Amino acid sequence: MNMRTWLSVLWPGFLLACVLELLVFALVDPSDLRWGGAGLELSRQAVYTYGFFAFWALTAASSALTLAFLSAPSGPAKQEE
Numbered sequence: 071m072n073m074r075t076w077l078s079v080l081w082p083g084f085l086l087a088c089v090l091e092l093l094v095f096a097l098v099d100p101s102d103l104r105w106g107g108a109g110l111e112l113s114r115q116a117v118y119t120y121g122f123f124a125f126w127a128l129t130a131a132s133s134a135l136t137l138a139f140l141s142a143p144s145g146p147a148k149q150e151e
Contacts (some may be wrong), residue, residue, distance in 0.1 A: 083130030090125040
């Protein structure tokens with residue numbers, strides 16, 4: 071994969087991760103989060119950081135999947151005899 075392909079996957083993922091970070095953490099306080107009934111032993115900044123990278127990974131995977139579908143050959147494959 072060349073640099074342009076990587077940028078076409080990572081840049082939209084980054085932008086959408088920024089938007090998701092703003093939306094989610096505008097409604098959710100990291101100190102209120104629970105895992106298995108116990109509170110998270112992480113600082114707010116750590117929760118924001120982990121959340122951002124999780125959002126970025128998910129949105130970049132979505133962009134990569136779209137790129138893979140666009141670069142796949144369309145139509146039935148021709149069989150040679």
